Amino acid sequence: MFVRELHLRDFRSWRSVDLDLAPGPTVFTGRNGFGKTNLLEALFYLSTLRSHRVSSDGPLVHAGSASASVIATVENDGRELTADLRINAEGANKAAINQSPARRPRDLLGILRTVLFAPEDLSLVRGDPSDRRRFVDELVAQRGPRLAAARADYDRVLRQRSALLKTAAAALRRGGDQADSVISTLDVWDGQLADLGGQVVSARLSVLAELEPHFTGSYASIAPHSRPAVLRYRPAGGAEIEERTPEAIADVLALRLSELRDKEIERGLCLVGPHRDDIDIVLGNDIAKGFASHGESWSLALALRLGSVELTRAEGVEPVIMLDDVFAELDAKRRAQLVDFTADAEQLLITAAVAEDIPARIGGRRIGVDVVDDDEGRRSHIVDEVGAEARGIDHDEDDHDDHGEDHGGDDAAVAGEATDE
Template sequence: MFVRELHLRDFRSWPQADLELGPGPTVITGRNGFGKTNLIESLFYLATMRSHRVGNDAPLVASSKTSALVTATVENNGRELTASLQINAEGSNKAWLNTSPQRRPRDLLGVLRTVLFAPEDLMLVRGDPSDRRRFLDELVAQRGPRLAAARSDYDRVLRQRSALLKTAGSALRRGGSDGASVLSTLDVWDSQLADLGAAVTAARIDVLNDLRPHVVGSYAAIAPHSRPADLRYRSSAGDAVLPADDEPADPEHIASVLLAELARVRDKEIDRGLSLVGPHRDDLDLILGSETAKGFASHGESWSFALALRLGSVELTRVEGIEPVIMLDDVFAELDAARRRKLVEFTAGAEQLLITAAVADDIPEQIGGRRIRVELLEEDGVRRSVITGVDDLGSLGPGSEIVGSLDAVLDGSQELSGESGTLSS
């Protein structure tokens, strides 16, 4: 699988970008803040329906604009699909597949499969449970729209149930019909939360069981002298939700466990006005030896574990019969020589490898391919990213060119394809 074309309109710092890509490595260089990561982020969003940097869509839309457009043409085993996503600063997004409107943006899930490794991945080891939940949910979402729908529906029910809990205490104190109505409504929300929560939990457990051996093996290869690594799902409803001996998760069993636990903690939830049980409170334990990595792992062990999680994700996708697009966002500057070497060895066979770096010298010399340079221009107080050149044009094939030039942009006599660079091959 590889991205053949990427087109952006009003996405973050890019008023316009038109890139023709291809198999093999592509390295995007530019100083921090120049917009190179935004290119990677747009593809990751298209693959997962979420950003790896922000929790809502508004920052993805260029200043003073109401929407951004991301379009990518993806080739997979000779089959070509073009996915387009309109990201709105407010309101629902819109999606198209081969110019045909889709009912929901998540219908695009599965068109592009990616694995992104970024400096933020250190938070998978050292950060909050929400970082690790997001990691699992991204893997689940890329398996298709149906599994992603369960999480979306769960979040909707969770918001409504939590809003009820905030008012339940005062209603119960008033008693009478108000109290009875609250309890009856809460019973309905408990049932829906348990059913949808079971679907989310089961999908996470199943993807974790598939992922686990790949992460264990990757960590052992990266850090052969460290303690052995392992992964374990930790549910807010207790170990009763977990299947035995890596068996597939049973959603019906999980739903019954969640429902019983919701009943047990109901008084506490009403007192606190919070939903205390469900996949929104779960965690992924990253284990080194007999201890959880968070709080006990050294800096080197933490980076090794973060890297192993991403490399394991690549192997998981390959086992499913898909060669994912591997994206490395400014990570070589964060790794020591040994981990750089392991990463280079592992990604050498990638069908498509997209790399960003602030300094070209951070990229190991074994990595060939093309080099795209990105600059940030400011005119009348408006900052915008542009593509200013390509190194090693011969690797792009005959007729390759960059349309426009930096000098022309700087003197105002010519735009790079309107407002940005256009790379063609």
């Protein structure tokens, strides 16, 4: 699998960029804040419908614009698909596949499979449970729209139920019809939350079970003298999961919701469900968070990403591997291991603030990212391998259906105006 073309309009720092890409390594270099990461973020968003840096879509849209556009043409085993996503600053996003409107943005999931290594990966080990939940949910989402739908529906029900819990205590104190209405409505939300939560947790457990041997093996190769590392799913609210089917997990969640109802009403919070679960990264007999050294934490984070690549390959898909300025964060040994691991990648996209951080063994194309700051504002642009500015595209000429501008052989077309990264 590889991305052949990438077109962005009003995405983050890129008011307009058109890139011709190819299999093999491509390295984007430029100073911090010039917009390199935004290129990888756009592809990652297209593959997961999530950003790895922010939790909402608003920051992805260029200031002053109503929406951003991300279009990528992906080739996989001779089959070519173009995924088109319009990210709206307000309201629902829109999607198309090969220029035909999709029913929902999540219909794009599965067209592009990516694994992104980034400095933020350290939070997978040292950060909050939400970081680890997001990591697993991204793996689940890339398997297709159906699994992503369960999480989206769960989040919708969770918002509704949480809103009801905030007002439930006062309504119950008033008694009468209001109290009866709250209890009956809560019963409905509990049933839906348990059913959808069972699907979400079951999908997570399935992915983790398949990921764990790849993660354990990757960590052993990175840190051969360290203790073994494993993954363990930890449900919230004291739930004990023995059977991993959605139905069995839904029964467990329903029971815990019933047991904790009074406490939830008192606190106005939903205390049980996949939105509060955690994934323990266990090193030896200890949970890595708060225990692992800095070097061990980086090795564990790297093993999670390497394991993700192997998991995707085991499914018969070669993912696009993206390395966002990670070589600057790794010591010489881990750099060498990462180079060895990615040597056979069908497509490898790398960013680096300092070109010298890229190991010499990585060949491929080098593309410079720069900015211009003048009366029209700060705008990013791409330069060719020798530093000369490539051909620019006027933002007023964006509305081409086929994006078929002549890119001049191996030169990248440029983006025009942008804010900085």
